Amino acid sequence: MNESLDEMYRDIILDHYRSPRGKKPLEKTDIASEGHNPSCGDEIDVELQVDDDTVKDVHVNCHGCAISVASGSMLAEIVKGKTLAEAFRIAELVKKILKGEETEIPEDLGDLDALKGVRQFPVRIKCALLSWVTLMEGLKDYKSGQRGGKSSISTDDDKD
Amino acid sequence: MASKTTQNGTSLRSGPTSLMVDIVKADFPLLDQTIHGHKLVYLDNAASSQKPRVVINALLDYYRKTNANIHRGLHTLAERATDSYERTRDHVARFVGGVDREEIIFTSGTTESINLVAATWGEENIHEGDEIVITEMEHHANLVPWVILAQKKKAVLKHIPITICGHLDLSQIDDIITPKTKLLALTHMSNVLGTINPVEELAAKAHQHGAVVLADVAQSMPHMPVDIPSLGVDFCAFSAHKMLGPTGVGILYGKRELLDKMPPYNMGGEMIREVRFDHITWAELPFKFEGGTPNVADVVAFDAALTYLEALGMQNVRDHEERLTGYAFERLSELKDLEIQGPRETGQRGGAISFTDPNIHPHDISTFLDSRGIAIRAGHHCAQPLMRVLGKVATARASLYIYNDEADVDQLVEALIEMRRYFGV
Numbered sequence A: 001m002n003e004s005l006d007e008m009y010r011d012i013i014l015d016h017y018r019s020p021r022g023k024k025p026l027e028k029t030d031i032a033s034e035g036h037n038p039s040c041g042d043e044i045d046v047e048l049q050v051d052d053d054t055v056k057d058v059h060v061n062c063h064g065c066a067i068s069v070a071s072g073s074m075l076a077e078i079v080k081g082k083t084l085a086e087a088f089r090i091a092e093l094v095k096k097i098l099k100g101e102e103t104e105i106p107e108d109l110g111d112l113d114a115l116k117g118v119r120q121f122p123v124r125i126k127c128a129l130l131s132w133v134t135l136m137e138g139l140k141d142y143k144s145g146q147r148g149g150k151s152s153i154s155t156d157d158d159k160d
Numbered sequence B: 001m002a003s004k005t006t007q008n009g010t011s012l013r014s015g016p017t018s019l020m021v022d023i024v025k026a027d028f029p030l031l032d033q034t035i036h037g038h039k040l041v042y043l044d045n046a047a048s049s050q051k052p053r054v055v056i057n058a059l060l061d062y063y064r065k066t067n068a069n070i071h072r073g074l075h076t077l078a079e080r081a082t083d084s085y086e087r088t089r090d091h092v093a094r095f096v097g098g099v100d101r102e103e104i105i106f107t108s109g110t111t112e113s114i115n116l117v118a119a120t121w122g123e124e125n126i127h128e129g130d131e132i133v134i135t136e137m138e139h140h141a142n143l144v145p146w147v148i149l150a151q152k153k154k155a156v157l158k159h160i161p162i163t164i165c166g167h168l169d170l171s172q173i174d175d176i177i178t179p180k181t182k183l184l185a186l187t188h189m190s191n192v193l194g195t196i197n198p199v200e201e202l203a204a205k206a207h208q209h210g211a212v213v214l215a216d217v218a219q220s221m222p223h224m225p226v227d228i229p230s231l232g233v234d235f236c237a238f239s240a241h242k243m244l245g246p247t248g249v250g251i252l253y254g255k256r257e258l259l260d261k262m263p264p265y266n267m268g269g270e271m272i273r274e275v276r277f278d279h280i281t282w283a284e285l286p287f288k289f290e291g292g293t294p295n296v297a298d299v300v301a302f303d304a305a306l307t308y309l310e311a312l313g314m315q316n317v318r319d320h321e322e323r324l325t326g327y328a329f330e331r332l333s334e335l336k337d338l339e340i341q342g343p344r345e346t347g348q349r350g351g352a353i354s355f356t357d358p359n360i361h362p363h364d365i366s367t368f369l370d371s372r373g374i375a376i377r378a379g380h381h382c383a384q385p386l387m388r389v390l391g392k393v394a395t396a397r398a399s400l401y402i403y404n405d406e407a408d409v410d411q412l413v414e415a416l417i418e419m420r421r422y423f424g425v
């Protein structure tokens, strides 16, 4: 077996890929955001049901590679039950992890550790980021009062 | 078709009907390596081919023994360099079916060749309301320059659609190519579908209406006999790097009557006859279009690539790939639900095989195959409009050449079977 391949496609990633979480449509959608990765054509919808500034439920629909699907599935699992501010902070943390700026991962976010293997494949980092930047875009628009519409972001526009 | 005997004995590499792939393979030093512990299988030939030792040596020899600027110096090296460079031009003119050497212009690649035509001929001849016809299967190189020119000139861009089998759909062709058509620009062989298009027939139709025809032969020239005079087109563009030559060399063929009337492209040295502050006359063909110091070394080394291909015999190259494509189709059919794009009749297509797996993204396919030593391409292949027509965001593409054999196809198929197990979907 090829080691770096197994580093990227860790068991946790493959598990999320084979049975992605957050497939069920929401009863009520408060935040909706779509993301697009032009270089590989991946597309994702991230939707949140919000109650009292807390994420009650998450729906993620991703057409893409194993890495983007798995990353979106982890997002669905992790963000559920968090406050909007926490969700945003976790997304920032994921960006840092993928860029190699942060290596410490809190215990309750253990699955995210599996994304570290992607760092060895620079062209695939965008795939792992797609769901998280899409989430951030939705949260930003929601916070700034642009509600009811659909936020939209491309990984090419996410320059920071 | 028997191949010619050459000094370096390349005749050994092709028998009366087939290539001796083992011997051919041994001519390509790069292929002799392992990637992630597996024998390298290079199946990304539609993107760029590998180079035989004779080409690599020609490049080294040039820098070791010949290097000088051309057309300028009056010393021995400058003469040698000029001779070698111009000899390649003669060789290209013969290789493409016997055209005049003045009709062969060296550029940096297919992309520049087409942009040159758009910026010179297109700039002067396309006017408001004129129609430019392309096809749905064009590479961006034969698409973007025309989209931009049409926008700038308020011209109309029309396209010939494709059928579900991946052929051009010619059922409405008389509504598409009309007296308003000023240019037909089409690919001879699709880099995604492999389709070989009926360029002769369409060129004749366009010419009836007085249009000019450009064929993108970047994929056909390396893989089959291409005879420009019988294609009957006005311009042809291709790249050396896809046919065993170095990167950074492209060819533009243009009919002399058209080239004569076209304004120059790069202004500067080499492309002028006489310069005064108030008056300039252009150099004769082909130098009018080769301003500045060209890519002499790579052009010179390209000569060796042409010799190598001629020794194999282009019909042998074609026959080999046709047979191997058939074998690949047969073996790939073992993978249930693998979707292959483009025509299935191997006689009507080249060896670029695009495919998708219903459950595994092309990027995951490519990453997995790489881990097994297999190089393929995944993505939109610079043909986004075609991808939209196919309803795909991307495909995986394995593309064959002279040094590929059944064992390479077997390694690909076995790795794909293993991949499905690995991803477990």
Ligand SMILES: Cc1ncc(COP(=O)(O)O)c(C=O)c1O
Pocket (backbone or CB within 6 Å): B046, B047, B108, B109, B110, B111, B112, B139, B141, B142, B187, B189, B190, B191, B216, B218, B219, B239, B382
């Ligand atoms: C059909 C076709 N046209 C044009 C090109 C562009 O060639 P180049 O990148 O060498 O200019 C390619 C290669 O990628 C091609 O396959």
